[in-house]
Each structure stands twice: as structure tokens, then as C-alpha cells.
Amino acid sequence: MLALAAVATLALGGLVAPSAHAAAAAPTAPAAPAAPTDPAAPALGPAVTVFDPSMPVSRIQAEMDAFAAQQVDNEMGTARHAFLFEPGTYGTAAQPLQVRVGYYTEVAGLGASPGDVTINGKVEVYNRCLGDGGTSNCIALDNFWRTLSNLTLHVDATGQDGCRASANFWAVSQAVSMRRLDISGANLSLMDYCTAGPQYASGGFIADSRIPFTINGSQQQWFTxxxxxxxxxxxxxNAVFSGVVGAPAETGYPDPPYTTLDRTPVSREKPYLFVDGQGRYAVRVPSARRDSRGVSWAQGLTPGRTVALDRFFVASPSTPVQEINNQLARGLDLLLTPGVYDIDRSISIKRPGTVVLGLGHATLTAVGGAVPLTVADVPGVVVAGVTIDAGSVESPALLRVGTRHGNNGVPHEASSDPTTLSDVYFRVGGPHVGRTRTALEVNSDDVLVDHTWVWRADHGVEPFTAGVSGDTDRWRTNTGLNGVVVNGDDVTATGLFVEHFQQHNVVWNGERGTTIFFQNELPYDPPTQADWDHDGVRGWAAYKVADGVTSHRLYGGGSYVYNRNDPSIHTANGFDVPQAPGVRLHHLLTVNLGGGVLDHVVNGVGGAADTTKVGVPVFVTDYPAP
Known part of the structure; x- marks a missing residue:
């Protein structure tokens, strides 16, 4: 972003936190680290590095440090990489392994359980310092697209200074996940309080992990x-906890602003690559759980099924889509190695139970208006670890799950084996011009969306004019009407981040939908009030439940406004839902980030989020009120 606009007083140390993202130019793509040398490793391509415990710590440190240094500012670049650790222990008391994680980087253990891979040291993300040659304006607002999973981390800060030694730092914002981790030895801090400030951070996601005392700090919103x-x-x-042992109670809301569900109604952990006791590679596909609490691996191996890696077609960015579809039609699952794939026709998932697993933030880019990924109206499909980008020709959607009135209008029953999207991210604009009508369209019933960031970019490296006129260029050029449209019934979203779309960011037409945690920024760039209004209404609510819906639940939702192109713009409501006994919203808020006005939180209820209280939320505890 071109200017930082908003502040919000924290409960921790008098710090402040704005929500607007900060822009940075993208350097050229760096060279990838060396290809894996372990002869037992499968052929996963040059963008995957597999370490084994016999390798010197210094070598592992050097390879990861080199890639992190190349990726620290490479926000809009094309480099992607996965660093995978075979079972064993890495780092010692004399020489701990202390690494940082940059853009489009995955760090994961290859054990069947998190305890099979142990790192003695630190795995961290620090603020990006954008001013004075990298010494000031230190923030985490744009620390996107990175993954840490499936290992045990014994924090060892030997050799670091006093502040850095105080915690393992994970200062991130959207499109970042921590999964299947067992962390001990020091605090986990979700903000980097060791740099020059302002140290802002803007949200993230933890699942299926055992974590120490955690410093939320400047994180405006977080879902665990x-x-x-x-x-x-x-x-x-907005701090939301679902099925978390040791979570803080929500008593006193909104001070502190905790939303706590004792159990998660529907959950399914993300598939993961692992090495079995005979050194063979496979993918574990966890089962869905109902009314679950705590980690899935507390009693041993996560319940589910194991699929040998030779049952996957391993694709690279040079693989033709037709070849991918041919292999899927043969009954194989799909492993996408890291890189950027140009997709000129849909990758079509038609078989029930198909697994699509991306490594290293594998990215599918629409070409010629294609829908990059489609899933038939079948149960049990799992898509995980994939980013989908809009292209310069408008696509009707970027990912479509099922067809409207699929199976000749006869819905299938899939409540015990829902099609699941885990860490699936969407982007419209940013590295290049992007256009789509809808990013994610869910038509099937019984779908689980477990952590997604659906982003119409508020900044990027497209050749737009700087300043307000650049925003006008973006509004006319990087187009996206809706981020998520849900037409299916019994759809659940756990961790729904959707930002900057030009009409309703979320449209929910299906019955009995549930969202646990929703984060939104309305578009920054409507040129005028007239461009933003519709049907006699001031603006588009971020979260719209269709008027005819009779049952819907939302827990912990926030929508923020920052009309930087025209600060006089008004939006009537952050949330717009039918007044029906079965439609219940628990813990809502709106926030002004420095421009424009959100007149009400939901359906005319709640005061205005205006520029007299920048960064100060307007809360509604329950709608309708009990």
C-alpha cells in the first residue's frame, strides 16, 4: 500500500497497529537452492530440497539462509520452494538450527507424526523494515504466503541477542499457516517486537498444534x-479459538475480544507428505471429525488413510494440463511441485476422494479466461496447499466446487466425508493484471473450507499510476465482483479471509452454513460513491446471507473500511443477513482504517465506524440480540 493509514490501541505495552498493507517492489526471481541429494527421495524437482539428519547443520543453515535472503522482499515474484526434513533430529545445543522463512516457502517435517522430526533451534519470520534502507517502518503487514508444519520445535536461541532470544517469532499476516507443530522451550510471539516499529501485524492461522504461551501482540485478528x-x-x-484446549474464555467480550468455541463442529486436517518406516514416501489423508477438540495426533497417528506416493501423478509447471487430466482420469491423485503453472483449461477433479496436494505454494494462473480448477459434485475430494491467480482475461471463477443443481438436482450425502479445501489461496492482481467474476464458487453440499485467503490485491507491481489515480486504474482493471459465493447447503468455513472485492465479498445462498472466523477489508479503491452504490443502497456489505436463507451461523467476524480513493464514501452495513430465527451471528465488529464510513455493523445495528475513531472497533455481541 502507498500509505499507512490506521491505528488501533493494543492491550499490550501501549503499541499500535494499522491494518492497511504496505507495498514493495518485487525483485527478479532468485535462483533456487540445490536439488535434493538424498537418493531415497522421490523426484520432486529442483524447487524441493530434502534434508536428512546426517547432513551438517551448517549446510542446512546455509541453504535455507540463502533462499530466505532472496525471498525476504520477493512478494510478487515467481520463485517457490519447499524444504522438507526427513525423520530425525536437526541442530544441537552447540549448534542450533536457526532459520527464517521468506515468501512462498514451505518448511515441513516428513514424519508420520510431529514428534518424528525435531528441530533444536528456531524457525522464524521477522518484520520487513521498509524505511531508511531497511532500518525503520518495520511491519509484518505483507508477510504473506509461507507454511510451517509437521514437526517438533525445541526453541534454542543460543547466540541471539536478548530480545531475539525471548521468543520464537512468527510475525505474519494472511495466507500463512502453522499446522501439526509441537513447540516448546520459549514463548511463541506472533509479532516482532524487536525491530524499530511500528511492528504491525494482520492475522494468521494455527491448527492441530501444541504451542507454548503465545504473545498475540499487535495481531489485529487471529484464528486458532x-x-x-x-x-x-x-x-x-478479533481473536477466535475453536476446539482449543487452554483457550481463553470469551467472558467480558469485547474486552478482551475473544470468541471461543469449545468444539469445532466440522474439521479435517490438511494432508501431509511423510516417509514411512521403510523409507517409502506416502501422503497421509486425515479423516473428517465432528465436534472435535485438541490435536489429531494426541493418541498417535492422525486417523485417516495413507496413499502411497506412487499413486500420485507428480506434476511440474511444464506439465500440460491435458496430461494432468489424463492421469487424474486414470485414477491417480495429484501432487503439484513448487512453481507457477499457466492453466489454459480446467484441471478437472471428477473422482470421489481425489487428493490434490501442492508443495511450496504451487500457483495456478488462469490463462485465456480459464477456470483453473474444477471439482465435480462428488464427496471426499481434498485440495490443499494451492494458490490460484486470476489472469488478464476474465475468468467466471478460479475454483468451482460442484455445479449448480449438480447430479441432475439430486444432492449427494457427504457429511461424513466432505470435500475439503485446506490452505487454498486466491489472488486477483498483484504480480500482474487479474480479472475474475468470482474467485471461489461452492455449489456442492457438505463442503469444508479450512483456511483460505481470497484477495483482490490492494497493491502490486502492475503498471498503474501511483497514488489515488493508481487506485482508479486498479478499480477498472483488476476486477473481481465476489470473493466467495456459497450455493451449497451445510457448508462450513473455518478461517475465512476475504478482501477488497467490488461487490459483496461473501455471498451465502446455501442453508445451514457455518463460518468460524471471518476477516475482511472492503475495497480501498472505489473511485466515487456512485461506483460503489447499488439498488439504492450505499455500498455492498462484506458478508451477505441471501434473503431467503432460514439457517446460518457466524462466529467472530470483522469488516474494515478504508476508502483511500474517495474518503467521503459510505457503506451502509458490514453484514447483511435475513431476519430469521435460525440466522444467528455471534461477535461482530467493524473498524475504520482511516477513510470512508461503515454506517452500521449489521442490518442497521451498531454505530458508525468513521474517522473520528480510527482503529477503534464498533462491536455487536450478538445479532439478533438475545
Missing amino acids: RNSEVAGWSNGVW
Whole structure:
């Protein structure tokens, strides 16, 4: 972003936190680290590095440091990479392994359980310092697209200074996940309080993890699901916990702003690559759970099924889509190695139970208006670890699950084996011009969306004019009407981040939908009020439940406004839902980030989020009120 606009007082140390993202130019794509040398490793391509415990710590450190240094500012670049650790222990008391994680990087253990891979050291993300040659304006607002999973981390800060030694730092914002982790030895901090400031951060996701005392700090919003936590420091605007042992109670809302569900109604952990006791590679596909709490691996191997890697077609960015579809039609699953794939026709998932697993933030880019990924109206499909980008020709959608009135209008029953999207991210604009009508369209029933960031970019490296006129260029050129449209019934979203779309960011037409955690920024760039209004209404609500819906649940939702192109713009409501006994919203808020006005939180209820209280939320505890 071109200017930082908003502030919000924290409960921790008098810090402040704005929500607007900060832009940075993208350097050229760096060279990838060396290809894996372990002869037992499968052929996963040059963008995957597999380490084994016999390798010197210094070598592992050097390879990861080199890639992190190349990726620290490569926000809009094309490099992607996965660093995978075979079972064993890495780092010693004399030489801990202390690494940082940059853009489009996955760090994961290859054990069947998190305890099979142990790192003695630190795995961290620090602020990006954007001013004075990298010494000031230090923030985490754009620390996107990175993954840490499936390992045990014994924090060892030997050799670091006093501040850095105080925690393992994970200062991130959207499109970042921590999964299947067992962390001990020091605090986990979700903000980087060791740099020059302002140290802002803007949200993230933890699931299926056992974590120590956690410093939320400046994180404006955060979602933690099915985990164990030793303690939690504070919340800023919206901290949501679902099925978390040790989660703070929501008593006193909105001070602190905690939303706590004892159990998660529907959950399914993300598939993961692992090495079995005979050194063979396979993918574990966890089963869906109902009314779950705590980690999935507490009693041993996560319940589910194991699929040998030779049952996957391993694709690279040079693989033709037709070849991918041919292999899927043969009954194979799909492993996408890291890189950027140009997709000129749909990758079509038609078989029930198909698994599509991306490594290293594998990215599918629409070409010629294609829908990059489609899933038939069948149960049990799992798509995980994939980013989907709009292309310069408008696509009707970027991912379509099922067809409207699929199976000749006869819905299938899939409540015990829902099609699941885990860490599936969407982007419209940013590295290049992007256009789509809808990013994610869910037509099937019984679908689970477990952590997604659906982003119409508010900044990027497209050749737009700087400043306000650049925003006008973006509004006319990087087009996206809706981020998520749900037409299916019994759809659940756990961790729904959707931002900057030009009409309703979320449209929910299906019955009995549930969202646990929703984060939204309305578009920054409507040129005028007239461009933003519709049907006699001031603006588009971020979260719209269709008028005829009779049953819907939302827990912990926030919508933020920052009309930087025309600060006089008004939006009537952040949330717009039918007045029906079965439609219930629990813990809502709106926030002004420095421009425009959100007149009400939901259906005319709640005061205005205007520029007299920038960064100060307007809360509604329950709608309708009990």
C-alpha cells in the first residue's frame, strides 16, 4: 500500500497497529537452492530440497539462509520452494538450527507424526523494515504466503541477542499457516517486537498444534483451531479459538475480544507428505471429525488413510494440463511441485476422494479466461496447499466446487466425508493484471473450507499510476465482483479471509452454513460513491446471507473500511443477513482504517465506524440480540 493509514490501541505495552498493507517492489526471481541429494527421495524437482539428519547443520543453515535472503522482499515474484526434513533430529545445543522463512516457502517435517522430526533451534519470520534502507517502518503487514508444519520445535536461541532470544517469532499476516507443530522451550510471539516499529501485524492461522504461551501482540485478528495452548497474551480486534484446549474464555467480550468455541463442529486436517518406516514416501489423508477438540495426533497417528506416493501423478509447471487430466482420469491423485503453472483449461477433479496436494505454494494462473480448477459434485475430494491467480482475461471463477443443481438436482450425502479445501489461496492482481467474476464458487453440499485467503490485491507491481489515480486504474482493471459465493447447503468455513472485492465479498445462498472466523477489508479503491452504490443502497456489505436463507451461523467476524480513493464514501452495513430465527451471528465488529464510513455493523445495528475513531472497533455481541 502507498500509505499507512490506521491505528488501533493494543492491550499490550501501549503499541499500535494499522491494518492497511504496505507495498514493495518485487525483485527478479532468485535462483533456487540445490536439488535434493538424498537418493531415497522421490523426484520432486529442483524447487524441493530434502534434508536428512546426517547432513551438517551448517549446510542446512546455509541453504535455507540463502533462499530466505532472496525471498525476504520477493512478494510478487515467481520463485517457490519447499524444504522438507526427513525423520530425525536437526541442530544441537552447540549448534542450533536457526532459520527464517521468506515468501512462498514451505518448511515441513516428513514424519508420520510431529514428534518424528525435531528441530533444536528456531524457525522464524521477522518484520520487513521498509524505511531508511531497511532500518525503520518495520511491519509484518505483507508477510504473506509461507507454511510451517509437521514437526517438533525445541526453541534454542543460543547466540541471539536478548530480545531475539525471548521468543520464537512468527510475525505474519494472511495466507500463512502453522499446522501439526509441537513447540516448546520459549514463548511463541506472533509479532516482532524487536525491530524499530511500528511492528504491525494482520492475522494468521494455527491448527492441530501444541504451542507454548503465545504473545498475540499487535495481531489485529487471529484464528486458532483444534490445538493446545499454554496461554494467550491478548487480543486486538478479533481473536477466535475453536476446539482449543487452554483457550481463553470469551467472558467480558469485547474486552478482551475473544470468541471461543469449545468444539469445532466440522474439521479435517490438511494432508501431509511423510516417509514411512521403510523409507517409502506416502501422503497421509486425515479423516473428517465432528465436534472435535485438541490435536489429531494426541493418541498417535492422525486417523485417516495413507496413499502411497506412487499413486500420485507428480506434476511440474511444464506439465500440460491435458496430461494432468489424463492421469487424474486414470485414477491417480495429484501432487503439484513448487512453481507457477499457466492453466489454459480446467484441471478437472471428477473422482470421489481425489487428493490434490501442492508443495511450496504451487500457483495456478488462469490463462485465456480459464477456470483453473474444477471439482465435480462428488464427496471426499481434498485440495490443499494451492494458490490460484486470476489472469488478464476474465475468468467466471478460479475454483468451482460442484455445479449448480449438480447430479441432475439430486444432492449427494457427504457429511461424513466432505470435500475439503485446506490452505487454498486466491489472488486477483498483484504480480500482474487479474480479472475474475468470482474467485471461489461452492455449489456442492457438505463442503469444508479450512483456511483460505481470497484477495483482490490492494497493491502490486502492475503498471498503474501511483497514488489515488493508481487506485482508479486498479478499480477498472483488476476486477473481481465476489470473493466467495456459497450455493451449497451445510457448508462450513473455518478461517475465512476475504478482501477488497467490488461487490459483496461473501455471498451465502446455501442453508445451514457455518463460518468460524471471518476477516475482511472492503475495497480501498472505489473511485466515487456512485461506483460503489447499488439498488439504492450505499455500498455492498462484506458478508451477505441471501434473503431467503432460514439457517446460518457466524462466529467472530470483522469488516474494515478504508476508502483511500474517495474518503467521503459510505457503506451502509458490514453484514447483511435475513431476519430469521435460525440466522444467528455471534461477535461482530467493524473498524475504520482511516477513510470512508461503515454506517452500521449489521442490518442497521451498531454505530458508525468513521474517522473520528480510527482503529477503534464498533462491536455487536450478538445479532439478533438475545
